[in-house]
Amino acid sequence: MTDSKARIAILGASGYTGAELVRLLVRHPRVDIVALTADRKAGQSMAEVFPQFAPLSLPTLITIDEVDWSSVDLAFCALPHGTTQQVIKRVFETAPHIKIVDLSADFRLTDAGAYEQWYGHPHQALELQQEAVYGLAELYRDDIRKARLVANPGCYTTTAILPVVPLIEAGAIEPDHIVIDAKSGVTGAGRSAKESLLFSEVADGMNAYGVGGHRHMAELDQEFSKAAGRTIVPSFTPHLIPMSRGIYNTIYLKTGAGVGAEGVHRVLADFYRGEAFVHVLPLGQVPHSRFVKGSNMAFIGVIKDRAPDRVIVIATTDNLVKGASGQAVQNMNLVLGFPEATGLEQIALFP
Numbered sequence: 001m002t003d004s005k006a007r008i009a010i011l012g013a014s015g016y017t018g019a020e021l022v023r024l025l026v027r028h029p030r031v032d033i034v035a036l037t038a039d040r041k042a043g044q045s046m047a048e049v050f051p052q053f054a055p056l057s058l059p060t061l062i063t064i065d066e067v068d069w070s071s072v073d074l075a076f077c078a079l080p081h082g083t084t085q086q087v088i089k090r091v092f093e094t095a096p097h098i099k100i101v102d103l104s105a106d107f108r109l110t111d112a113g114a115y116e117q118w119y120g121h122p123h124q125a126l127e128l129q130q131e132a133v134y135g136l137a138e139l140y141r142d143d144i145r146k147a148r149l150v151a152n153p154g155c156y157t158t159t160a161i162l163p164v165v166p167l168i169e170a171g172a173i174e175p176d177h178i179v180i181d182a183k184s185g186v187t188g189a190g191r192s193a194k195e196s197l198l199f200s201e202v203a204d205g206m207n208a209y210g211v212g213g214h215r216h217m218a219e220l221d222q223e224f225s226k227a228a229g230r231t232i233v234p235s236f237t238p239h240l241i242p243m244s245r246g247i248y249n250t251i252y253l254k255t256g257a258g259v260g261a262e263g264v265h266r267v268l269a270d271f272y273r274g275e276a277f278v279h280v281l282p283l284g285q286v287p288h289s290r291f292v293k294g295s296n297m298a299f300i301g302v303i304k305d306r307a308p309d310r311v312i313v314i315a316t317t318d319n320l321v322k323g324a325s326g327q328a329v330q331n332m333n334l335v336l337g338f339p340e341a342t343g344l345e346q347i348a349l350f351p
């Protein structure tokens with residue numbers, strides 16, 4: 001990219017991750033937002049949909065068909081999965097020069113059969129599925145730099161892959177004994193009204209869902225198996241809890257012989273030394289979801305279990321930032337050749 005600013009479109013700007021992209025990008029020094037799209041809310045101003053943006057001058061929400069692609073360098077796609085693959089296929093046909101960072105699940109799985117199994121229909125853009133690069137910068141930075149289509153990982157999976165993959169690769173844990181007890185805030189489900197997301201049903205209670213079969217398992221299987229060089233099938237149970245933002249994964253692991261919590265901590269501290277967005281706490285320290293709320297950070301704690309061959313690793317992110325839009329901006333920075341942390345320096349909102 002030259003000194004001129006990159007021109008950015010956000011597809012799905014009237015949703016939660018779209019709004020979070022706007023929040024981050026309006027203060028990014030190297031980009032201009034030139035197009036914002038919506039579906040039901042097309043025609044409205046951003047201030048009508050999200051009054052917090054009223055002081056800013058932003059483009060009006062339009063439909064995807066109304067976007068002038070000749071004036072766009074990079075598009076973020078913050079649309080529902082299933083819809084996204086058709087939209088991106090069409091965009092590339094119209095405007096092959098565009099780079100895309102996709103926040104949906106549509107291009108994360110490299111195996112067409114796995115996609116069909118977990119999402120219930122054949123993929124509509126198989127060539128693009130093969131081309132897409134999995135957008136976890138801490139693991140795939142060099143590939144992301146060269147990509148035209150980046151598949152941003154899911155929020156639960158980001159918060160599980162960051163702590164677990166380096167441990168599998170180092171041989172520090174037994175990969176057949178991975179148990180992920182995951183909690184999500186309500187914004188993880190998007191802004192569309194659903195009965196199960198009413199205050200009266202979410203506040204003052206909690207529930208597990210997708211038990212034994214949540215679609216993010218496919219992403220975990222893919223990345224853990226790749227790290228281990230053989231098929232790995234972790235246990236993963238997500239829970240919806242009464243907070244607005246945040247993923248909180250408590251992960252139970254069995255360590256390799258003689259490794260222990262100290263060894264696990266050493267592997268993670270070494271792996272993430274120098275990384276801007278992953279912080280490994282001192283051994284024994286427990287993270288709080290508020291340590292990351294509003295920031296692009298993942299915090300990881302390593303805690304001894306009572307048995308010497310077991311360890312508890314706790315990882316937390318903000319689902320809308322490192323779990324979605326912040327990570328997407330991190331990927332945009334790599335794709336466009338900007339310093340990776342540009343526009344992502346916010347510290348968490350605490351308390």
Ligand SMILES: NC(=O)C1=CN([C@@H]2O[C@H](COP(=O)(O)OP(=O)(O)OC[C@H]3O[C@@H](n4cnc5c(N)ncnc54)[C@H](OP(=O)(O)O)[C@@H]3O)[C@@H](O)[C@H]2O)C=CC1
Nearest residue numbers: 012014015016017038039040041078079081104188190191
């Ligand atoms: N929320 C989260 O924490 C995370 C979400 N993701 C993924 O990111 C994507 C966006 O999620 P999120 O922001 O939460 O979702 P929301 O439901 O909040 O927003 C969806 C957006 O897509 C638009 N839209 C819906 N259907 C269509 C359609 N058929 N054609 C064009 N536009 C459409 C909506 O427009 P309108 O408002 O006008 O209807 C809205 O702008 C999803 O794929 C989600 O799975 C990934 C990681 C974390």
Ligand SMILES: CC(=O)N[C@@H](CCC(=O)OP(=O)(O)O)C(=O)O
Nearest residue numbers: 104105153154155156184188189
């Ligand atoms: C609380 C809640 O409902 N969360 C969503 C996950 C959100 C997400 O990460 O969706 P992607 O697959 O697009 O990444 C769910 O469990 O389906």
